Amino acid sequence: xxxxxxxxxxxxxxxxxxxxxxxxxxxxxxxxxxxxxxxxxxxxxxxxxxxxxxxxxxxxxxxxxxxxxxxxxxxxxx
Numbered sequence: 001x002x003x004x005x006x007x008x009x010x011x012x013x014x015x016x017x018x019x020x021x022x023x024x025x026x027x028x029x030x031x032x033x034x035x036x037x038x039x040x041x042x043x044x045x046x047x048x049x050x051x052x053x054x055x056x057x058x059x060x061x062x063x064x065x066x067x068x069x070x071x072x073x074x075x076x077x078x
Contacts, residue, residue: 002049005059027072034065 038061045060
């Protein structure tokens with residue numbers, strides 16, 4: 001089962017996550033490009049995850065965005 005890609009910014013903090021990152025940060029336009037590309041792949045991801053079969057997974061979009069951050073910041077471990 002495919003997990004949700006919904007954001008839960010207020011779950012652990014009372015400050016909005018968007019307000020913590022400056023507006024001119026270089027990752028903001030990259031995130032928009034990545035989100036557009038991942039939105040185009042949404043149907044393909046849905047085909048890989050049968051509905052109502054097993055527990056919900058971590059959304060593949062979320063995992064791919066995390067891998068981009070690892071590549072950009074040189075993080076070597078998951």
